Amino acid sequence: MQAAAPRHVLLIGALGGGAERVAPLLQRAAFDVHAVQPSDIVHDLVMGTPFELLVVGYPAPEIDLFGLISAVRLRSSASLHAGLVLLTRPGFLEAAQALVPAGANRAVSLAWTDSRLWRAIDDLVDVAPRAGLQSSLIA
Secondary structure: OOOOOOEEEEEEOOOOOOEEEEEEEEHHHHEEEEEEEOHHHHHHHHOOOOOOEEEEEEOOOOHHHHHHHHHHHHOOOOOOEEEEEEEOOOOHHHHHHOHHHHHOOOEEEOOOHHHHHHHHHHHHOOOOOOOOOOOOOOO
16 A cells, blocks of 8 residues: 655744644644745745645735735646645734635634634645636627
């Protein structure tokens, strides 16, 4: 029997409470968890590395979140099909939810219980990503 391929998660700027809380949940679910600080290399990393899930700390003034979300959702991105979660500090959930129409899948709060956080993250692993689609209707 062949072992399942590893599933990779990238935690971006979710340090200071976020990564320390979410990483163990993901590791228990057999994810390989990689953590980076927000920087210019993040765009290249998500474009060239196929992650199944991206967890981005919010707010993240060090990076352009719209630019990052756009890069992830480009057809040429290796992480195009990754779920994208914005992990917010308390008080920032509503602002982060405004990025869902831009291509994030979900915003979750560090104020939530571990079980609620896990439910919000876990169901993204098995659903299709929010990739932009265009269609032309012919009347």
